[in-house]
Amino acid sequence: MKPQTVKLAQQIQHNCHISDAQYAGNYTLCIYLLKMREFYRWEAQLPFSQKLDNQDISNWLTQREGLWDNIDERPLSNLLINNQEFDVFESHEINKHLEKHRLVYSGGYGLYGKPVFFLAELLHKEIHDDYTLYISGKELARDLAAPPGMVQNKTIYIMKLIPFYNMK
Numbered sequence: 390m391k392p393q394t395v396k397l398a399q400q401i402q403h404n405c406h407i408s409d410a411q412y413a414g415n416y417t418l419c420i421y422l423l424k425m426r427e428f429y430r431w432e433a434q435l436p437f438s439q440k441l442d443n444q445d446i447s448n449w450l451t452q453r454e455g456l457w458d459n460i461d462e463r464p465l466s467n468l469l470i471n472n473q474e475f476d477v478f479e480s481h482e483i484n485k486h487l488e489k490h491r492l493v494y495s496g497g498y499g500l501y502g503k504p505v506f507f508l509a510e511l512l513h514k515e516i517h518d519d520y521t522l523y524i525s526g527k528e529l530a531r532d533l534a535a536p537p538g539m540v541q542n543k544t545i546y547i548m549k550l551i552p553f554y555n556m557k
Contacts, residue, residue: 390529394492397470398529401494401508404465404477405532410457412503413533424533425450431531465504477506480541484523488514493523497541499534507531512549519543 499505509525
């Protein structure tokens with residue numbers, strides 16, 4: 390991955406962590422633990438076929454909740470792309486800069502008004518009338534709530550399932 394892509398993914402992931410820290414308490418305990426388990430698997434790039442080590446996931450969970458405790462009061466940070474600053478919800482403008490790098494971004498609101506962000510490799514873009522469809526591949530940044538599809542104004546985002554064993 391190019392250094393500027395890594396830097397952008399880190400900025401977006403930071404906002405994902407802030408949003409997760411502020412909204413994770415909205416889930417029931419069962420849903421929270423299932424989401425955290427899946428998020429751990431994504432972050433560690435572990436295939437679904439691999440058995441998770443309980444101690445590893447427990448340590449990761451403790452560390453993640455510690456991070457969230459330290460950032461849950463912080464505001465979301467604007468994104469810096471090519472020395473230009475963007476509000477995190479300016480997805481359309483941000484994507485104008487990212488498409489040439491085969492990347493796609495979304496910043497919007499999900500369930501309970503939770504800010505939801507992702508950055509992924511762009512696989513395909515189509516325009517039909519005044520609707521834009523982005524099909525993304527490997528996620529480079531995401532939050533706990535990772536919906537397989539989203540609609541934002543007249544933009545549709547579809548996340549193509551890519552098995553973890555093909556990601557490395």
